[in-house]
Amino acid sequence: MTASTRVRVQRRPVHGVLLLDKPLGLSSNQALQKAKWLLRAEKAGHTGTLDPLASGILPLCFGAATKFSQLQLEADKTYETIVRLGVTTTTADAEGDVLQERAVTCSVGQVVEVLDAFMGPITQVPPMHSALKKDGKALYEYAREGVTVEREARNVVIHELELLDMQLQGDAPYLHLRVQCSKGTYIRTLGEDIGQALGCGGHLRMLRRVQTGHLHVEQAITLEALEAMDERQRIAALNATETLLSHHEPIELDAIEAGRFLSGVRRRGVWPDIPAAAVFGTAPRALLGVGHVHAGELIPDRLLSPIEIEQTLAQEYKLLNH
Known part of the structure; x- marks a missing residue:
């Protein structure tokens, strides 16, 4: 096939975390690019490199999850x-x-x-x-x-x-x-x-x-296994973005409060001080971002965009109903 007739992969929004068991011989970036191609994902990043001569767990972040990849860089x-x-x-x-x-x-x-x-x-x-x-x-x-x-x-x-x-x-x-x-x-x-x-x-x-961190190689899948899957199975192999937020205290907000939080506005509540909070909207339950609570104020630190939230919910709905 010549360069002029090569089929262009149609990228799409994909959100979540793939726990990859990286093989020997591939750089972390090569492994990321292969997984990104298999998932046809628009946006991807990894959480710190593994040498080509090292194998093992390499969390790959797609879409909204890339906003929290730094957390795995800091992990033991x-x-x-x-x-x-x-x-x-x-x-x-x-x-x-x-x-x-x-x-x-x-x-x-x-x-x-x-x-x-x-x-x-x-x-x-x-x-x-x-x-x-x-x-x-x-x-x-x-x-x-x-x-x-x-x-x-x-x-x-x-x-x-x-x-x-x-x-x-x-x-x-x-x-x-x-x-x-x-x-x-x-x-x-x-x-x-x-x-x-x-x-x-x-x-x-x-x-x-x-x-x-809390992620173990026994939870991970290989590139060969990912390649053998059909498109739906590949998306189903992704973990939710909040997989990266295991050390964050969950806080739930109703629709009105969630909208204000997503606008970057601090919210008041009866929460104790929380250094790291994962903030969710309800009905439907969706990750909005992360923040912290000080003196009864929930302060936004990193927010997902409304389009990222909408696409994540659509991705989950499609998996549940097909």
Whole structure:
């Protein structure tokens, strides 16, 4: 088929959250574009990147949900990873060239001691092979040019560091870890630093994100599964936009109050102070946006547009009645 005869995909308004189990080998943006194409969606965005060599849960936001994608960027993450001990690489993962090979002589006791030392608040220097930007250019672009730039250490928190399995003998010694951490944690750097602390070095052989915030990879679907669905099933695979608002206190407003709230007007009520509220209209029940309550006033923070609300309700109605 030539470029002139290629069929143009007719985009449409799609609203909601797709919990994707991103495969190995695809960048987060490639996975997003594939899902966007399958859903024929007008507007889409993801909630923070996963390396091409990492698999696992990647929440994709469509339409109205893109307004709340930042919430997942801020959320804690949980990963499973395998650290290959005794070998360091240029990228701290299996893609890089080998820098050094060392014997693994540490004991089980030393492993436990080192893992304990990485629990809680730690500092990390971001790796050169990362998407972090310096002077408007991604660090990995400098790395590809053979240039190393100064990176500021950042503070992160390792909430849990569980040893799932290990092998300290043989041809390919490793640690299999589950890591629950704050946003901005580089697991490749953590694996490299653990290997360094054990005196043998190490790099990541596998990385899988199993949880982001309250969303778990067991809830996610693959691109292959999405591709095998018909159009209605693909829309049905979307989670509601409010899936991103699990830590928000729900508040419901009647039609008159909802209209005023959507106009950006503060509403008075008998609510206690609420730092984060998900605000819904009633009859029909629909997400209006988010806000907070202070001194009995509900103050709008981020609002959906009337057209987004109308389209979301129409999308739900179509699913229920077809």
